Amino acid sequence: MTVSLRGGFEQQPNCQLFHFTGQLDAYSDKQFGEFVASHRSPALPLVVDLTHIDFLDSSGLGALVQLAKLCNADNQRFVVVGNARVVQTVKLVRLEEFLHLQPDLQTALGSIAA
Template sequence: MSLRGGFEQQAHCQLFRFTGQLDAYSDKQFGEFIASHRSAGQPLVVDLSHIDFIDSSGLGALVQLAKQCTADDQPFVVAGNPRVVQTVKLVRLEEFLHLQPDLKSALAHIAS
């Protein structure tokens, strides 16, 4: 299964939604999709709650995005599902990625 992305401009954030697999075959697609829609300033929410699989390449893509947002002083948060949360916690990146367990929590976190 490939990665599919969607973008939605909301009143208080830029929302990126992904489904499928975030892995070595799709990490470049992930980065390019976000780069093509992302604008500076407004907070960014990456919804991975419908991701079926994430590997080290996918985690690397998230780390690169986090570094870009930090360098641009752009707030960001990642929403996961139990599988994504477990993988991110395994490598102890939950704080660095501002990981939230679901989209509702992520939107509440970014709005506060």
Template sequence: MTVSLRGGYQQQGNCLLFSFTGQLDAYSEKQFLSFITDHRTSTPQPLVIDLSRIDFIDSSGLGALVQLAKQCNEQGVQFLVVGNARVVQTVKLVRLEQFLHLQPDLDTALGSLAA
């Protein structure tokens, strides 16, 4: 991870939960994708990306999310993104909220996986 982006992950029930803090931008998007790719298991399971503590996201960050969503769609794996007001505003600006399965909070995201 770069200085501008910190991340962690954990198994949360039947899904992998990735949480990030900082900035998801052109400087950190490669590390963001590598971190997730390196920690995904060989067994396909739902991914939840928690961006509720992200300070800034730009088009490169959105591109990385789209790339992950496409991979998950191809594998038939559920993919959800949790965002704060700043992330939600940016995602809605480019009309990607449905494609990225944007969730209002972590509890809602995890609850929708159980359904």
């Protein structure tokens, strides 16, 4: 991870939970992809928690789209959780359905369990 992006991973009983803080942008998009790829298993649903992201630009959105495409190709369920800033950016480019955007972590985990 870069100085601008920090990430973590938790194996939950029914999903893989990734959480990030900082900035998901042109300086950190590759590290984001590599971090997720190094921990991701297509066998379980994936939850990406971006509630502590301060900044998301087009490169960060591109990284999320690439992850979504990878999950779709593997028939892996996934959801993205964001704070108001992330949600606004995702909705601005109309990617909320493609990224399965959820309003909070509780709702995201519930949608994966259903």
